[in-house]
Amino acid sequence: MKVGIVCPYTWNVPGGVQQHIGDLAEALIGFGHQVSVITPADDDARLPSYAVSAGRAVPVPYNGSVARLAFGFLSSARVRRWINDGGFDVLHVHEPAAPSLGLLACWAAAGPIVGTFHASYQKSRVVSVTAPILQSALEKITGRIAVSEAARKTLVEHLGGDAVLIPNGVDTERYAMAEPLPGWPGRAAAGAARPDAGGALGFLGRMDEPRKGLQTLLRAFEILGRERPGLRLLLAGPGDADDVIARVPPELRPRVVVLGMVSEADKIRAYHSVDVFVAPNLGGESFGIVLAEAMSAGAPILASDIEAFDRVLLGGRAGALFPVGDAAALAAAAGALLDDPARRKRLSAEARAAVRAYDWSSVARDVVRVYETVAVDSAVVVESGLGA
Amino acid sequence: MFPDWIIDVLFWVAVAFLAAVYVSWRATRLDRLHVRVETARAALDAALVRRAAAALELAASRLLDPATSLVLATAAHEARTADADNREFAESDLSRALRAVVDQPEFASTLEAKSDGQAVLEELSSASAKVAYARRFYNDAVAAARIARRKLLIRVLPLAGRAPLPGFFEIDDAPPGI
Numbered sequence: 001m002k003v004g005i006v007c008p009y010t011w012n013v014p015g016g017v018q019q020h021i022g023d024l025a026e027a028l029i030g031f032g033h034q035v036s037v038i039t040p041a042d043d044d045a046r047l048p049s050y051a052v053s054a055g056r057a058v059p060v061p062y063n064g065s066v067a068r069l070a071f072g073f074l075s076s077a078r079v080r081r082w083i084n085d086g087g088f089d090v091l092h093v094h095e096p097a098a099p100s101l102g103l104l105a106c107w108a109a110a111g112p113i114v115g116t117f118h119a120s121y122q123k124s125r126v127v128s129v130t131a132p133i134l135q136s137a138l139e140k141i142t143g144r145i146a147v148s149e150a151a152r153k154t155l156v157e158h159l160g161g162d163a164v165l166i167p168n169g170v171d172t173e174r175y176a177m178a179e180p181l182p183g184w185p186g187r188a189a190a191g192a193a194r195p196d197a198g199g200a201l202g203f204l205g206r207m208d209e210p211r212k213g214l215q216t217l218l219r220a221f222e223i224l225g226r227e228r229p230g231l232r233l234l235l236a237g238p239g240d241a242d243d244v245i246a247r248v249p250p251e252l253r254p255r256v257v258v259l260g261m262v263s264e265a266d267k268i269r270a271y272h273s274v275d276v277f278v279a280p281n282l283g284g285e286s287f288g289i290v291l292a293e294a295m296s297a298g299a300p301i302l303a304s305d306i307e308a309f310d311r312v313l314l315g316g317r318a319g320a321l322f323p324v325g326d327a328a329a330l331a332a333a334a335g336a337l338l339d340d341p342a343r344r345k346r347l348s349a350e351a352r353a354a355v356r357a358y359d360w361s362s363v364a365r366d367v368v369r370v371y372e373t374v375a376v377d378s379a380v381v382v383e384s385g386l387g388a
Numbered sequence: 389m390f391p392d393w394i395i396d397v398l399f400w401v402a403v404a405f406l407a408a409v410y411v412s413w414r415a416t417r418l419d420r421l422h423v424r425v426e427t428a429r430a431a432l433d434a435a436l437v438r439r440a441a442a443a444l445e446l447a448a449s450r451l452l453d454p455a456t457s458l459v460l461a462t463a464a465h466e467a468r469t470a471d472a473d474n475r476e477f478a479e480s481d482l483s484r485a486l487r488a489v490v491d492q493p494e495f496a497s498t499l500e501a502k503s504d505g506q507a508v509l510e511e512l513s514s515a516s517a518k519v520a521y522a523r524r525f526y527n528d529a530v531a532a533a534r535i536a537r538r539k540l541l542i543r544v545l546p547l548a549g550r551a552p553l554p555g556f557f558e559i560d561d562a563p564p565g566i
Contacts, residue, residue, distance in 0.1 A: 136417060139532055142424060143525045160535070162528045164521050369514055373521045376431050 001371060003028060004088035004381065006079070007039035008100035010057045010068050011047060016168075016289070017094055017118050020147070023171055025050055027364035038082045040070035040101060054078045054101055062099065069100040080108045084383050090114055090371045091381040096141060097134055097159060106137040110384035112374040114367075115141040117163060120150035134159065140384075143374040145367070164370065168289055169363030172355055175268050175296035184234070184273035187299075187348075198230020199338045202274030202299070204267065204290050205281075207239025207258075213280030213304060218247055219327035220280075224335060225252040231338070236262045236270050271297035275344065276337050279303040282325055288312060295319070295355035300344040302333055318354035319347055414539075415547045421533040425554045428526040432557060435522040436479060439515040440464040443486060446508050451499055456489055479519075480560040486516065490564035509566055516563035523561055530554045 007021045018039075025035045035050050040057035047053060054075050057068040079101060083091070089112065096102040096115045106113065115138070144163035146152035152163050180186030184200060201221065205212040214235070221233050233256045235244060241258040248256050262270060271277065277299035279291050283306050291312055294301055301319030303309040313319040320337060322329045337344055356362070446452065447461035463485035470478035490496065499505035533554055542548055
């Protein structure tokens with residue numbers, strides 16, 4: 001099958017959508033499909049062999065933040081040429097409601113089109129104003145996919161129409177093995193008696209976003225850190241490090257390590273550096289890609305019992321749960337886990353098994369089924385007249 | 389300069405032209421929605437036929453005990469031969485029969501141990517998933533077409549032609565847990 005995938009955001013800027021598309025493309029190529037990805041990219045960017053550039057994206061204010069989007073005559077012409085030359089069986093457009101390449105591709109194409117909706121938001125004035133403009137482009141999409149229940153709800157409420165749910169995938173292999181970060185013993189040594197013997201808790205996520213629940217974890221660390229003189233806390237993710245440190249009592253500060261933004265490789269190593277990975281999110285999480293990554297790395301997990309986490313962790317079998325927002329309960333549960341290496345080992349094995357359902361190979365298989373459903377007969381994607 | 393009445397005439401000609409362009413654009417859009425409904429319906433029919441075929445194949449494969457085979461074959465046959473009025477019920481029954489069969493304890497692991505078992509199961513799982521996808525896409529297309537048909541312009545002018553108002557396809561399509 002020849003598949004053309006449209007990426008709306010600049011390829012070399014890290015982001016969930018870009019990573020999703022890269023992983024999907026590689027999984028599809030692994031299945032033996034022919035894949036071409038068109039994406040905005042900086043002029044000197046190095047793209048993988050399956051990707052072609054549609055030119056630079058420009059930062060513009062959109063929907064309350066500054067987004068880098070590709071639009072205009074040049075991008076439009078390049079998308080048209082790419083569709084014309086591609087002869088695709090299916091066109092797969094990501095985030096077609098964003099004013100970028102995805103929307104341009106919907107305008108420029110006719111035939112079997114699959115659209116994947118990633119974003120979810122509570123309310124958006126912009127979308128309700130622009131819905132009529134989007135309508136005629138979005139109407140061309142034959143099969144819609146939402147990556148989460150929240151994304152699906154956003155689609156139903158703001159744009160109308162329905163979608164099938166195919167969650168984000170995780171390349172579980174990529175996270176499976178890694179050396180711990182320098183200065184961190186890692187779990188391999190966890191069973192043995194260690195001189196510092198305090199263990200390590202880990203957190204990954206935006207540190208300045210209250211919904212990620214870092215505040216709960218910091219309060220729990222205040223309790224636990226005083227009880228356990230060797231316990232350390234490893235924090236990674238975007239946000240102001242000084243601001244976080246300021247929230248920790250002075251005597252505990254030497255034991256809190258803030259990595260800030262980390263590279264992909266260091267992120268994986270961070271998952272392997274801690275004894276218990278804590279996901280204290282307060283809500284608003286539809287799936288929790290971070291949780292799935294930590295599960296792939298085999299980290300014993302302690303997560304808040306919000307609905308999404310409860311489901312991913314199989315009701316507590318693949319990771320311990322604590323009442324959301326309850327710092328004392330988090331401290332108690334983390335303490336119990338730190339004292340029970342056998343249970344940690346069991347949770348780690350269960351997590352690795354449970355996360356297989358979210359592996360890219362099973363996600364890509366479902367996406368291929370969607371392709372096969374919409375690509376009837378021998379219809380191919382063709383260029384369409386303007387707006388028709 | 390031009391006399392006033394020429395300006396008036398030109399103005400109304402322009403208005404009529406723009407109105408015609410707009411109506412034609414709306415008609416094109418409605419036509420595209422109808423085509424999308426028909427394509428989605430063809431895909432849905434293909435998916436249903438394929439699922440019934442997969443169920444029959446499993447029933448005829450000698451991998452199952454005769455009672456299970458009979459349950460599956462009957463449900464698949466009913467689904468294939470039902471008339472338009474009973475189609476949705478028969479397809480729902482096939483979904484339930486498939487779940488009842490596949491959700492038996494040890495069913496998947498027993499079948500996977502036999503030769504061909506893996507392939508038959510994979511085909512059935514894929515066919516069931518595609519029915520759910522195709523139905524969602526069809527109903528989505530129907531909803532868009534019905535909303536467009538309700539618009540005032542479309543009701544006043546016969547832009548929909550003689551195309552029948554498409555109906556939703558409502559069945560229980562929860563796939564078996566393979």
